[in-house]
Amino acid sequence: MNSFDLRQPDTLEEALTLLHDLGEDARVMAGGTALVIMLKQRLVMPDCLISLQKLRGLDQINATNGEMRLGALTTHRAVERSPVVRTRLPSLAETYAHVATIRIRNVATVGGALAHADPNQDPPVTLMALDAQVRLTSTAGSRQVPIAEFFSDYYETVRQPDELVTEVVVPALKPHSGSVYLKFLPRTADDYATVGVAATVTLDPASGTCQDCRIAMGCVASTPVRALEAETLVRGGQHLTPELAREAGTLAQRVTDPISDTRGSAEYKRAMAGVFVRRALEQAWQRALAAV
Numbered sequence: 001m002n003s004f005d006l007r008q009p010d011t012l013e014e015a016l017t018l019l020h021d022l023g024e025d026a027r028v029m030a031g032g033t034a035l036v037i038m039l040k041q042r043l044v045m046p047d048c049l050i051s052l053q054k055l056r057g058l059d060q061i062n063a064t065n066g067e068m069r070l071g072a073l074t075t076h077r078a079v080e081r082s083p084v085v086r087t088r089l090p091s092l093a094e095t096y097a098h099v100a101t102i103r104i105r106n107v108a109t110v111g112g113a114l115a116h117a118d119p120n121q122d123p124p125v126t127l128m129a130l131d132a133q134v135r136l137t138s139t140a141g142s143r144q145v146p147i148a149e150f151f152s153d154y155y156e157t158v159r160q161p162d163e164l165v166t167e168v169v170v171p172a173l174k175p176h177s178g179s180v181y182l183k184f185l186p187r188t189a190d191d192y193a194t195v196g197v198a199a200t201v202t203l204d205p206a207s208g209t210c211q212d213c214r215i216a217m218g219c220v221a222s223t224p225v226r227a228l229e230a231e232t233l234v235r236g237g238q239h240l241t242p243e244l245a246r247e248a249g250t251l252a253q254r255v256t257d258p259i260s261d262t263r264g265s266a267e268y269k270r271a272m273a274g275v276f277v278r279r280a281l282e283q284a285w286q287r288a289l290a291a292v
């Protein structure tokens with residue numbers, strides 16, 4: 001690990017000023033679960049490390065005006081255990097419960113994980129299927145970016161060097177909707193997935209047909225991806241059938257571009273993406289039916 005200057009601002013304004021002044025010479029640390037490893041391996045060698053541990057007010061979960069707002073310093077464990085999240089967005093609580101181990105979830109933060117932009121993470125997939133937005137803040141002001149546009153490449157996002165992820169905004173589920181996240185684990189429960197899939201389905205209560213659908217996949221490309229063709233197939237007055245679910249899985253495979261690694265070959269991951277899109281659709285549909 002290289003030597004660096006450690007700064008511990010007391011307020012968000014101080015942190016943003018430091019980022020503005022130091023730019024790319026600084027790295028921000030929230031929970032540090034990923035960054036500390038990268039520092040030890042000399043994958044990153046910043047001149048300055050800005051710790052956010054003293055900041056207050058960014059670790060709140062609030063449900064207002066039909067939205068769930070997750071502060072960037074909220075831990076994964078807090079989202080997993082939050083009564084309001086478990087009641088209003090159960091698939092989101094379930095997703096955070098899938099991340100690594102309790103020890104990691106007690107430290108890792110919502111914003112830090114998104115800024116890290118590892119394409120194998122669980123939460124971005126569900127957040128994408130729930131149409132979440134990421135709030136980025138700098139000394140010049142704030143902007144909200146749809147999470148589907150937030151990730152740009154392996155470990156890269158549209159966040160500028162002087163910006164902080166300060167909040168994640170998740171809209172409430174529409175009436176008669178169901179959402180689910182499925183994670184295919186190759187080895188142990190705390191490992192990254194071979195493939196992760198989230199689906200959200202909204203049904204017409206009168207006919208039981210699909211009005212809207214969002215499908216997202218992780219671990220199958222350089223960023224989490226939407227299966228837009230599969231969504232188009234499913235929405236618009238369709239009833240769920242085994243054939244429809246299989247065809248949606250086949251269409252979803254077209255946007256995958258996985259790499260071969262210890263969790264499976266590229267071909268295997270692509271095949272599992274199709275299988276898990278089908279399963280996620282079926283389970284989200286059943287949850288939506290239960291909400292009709």
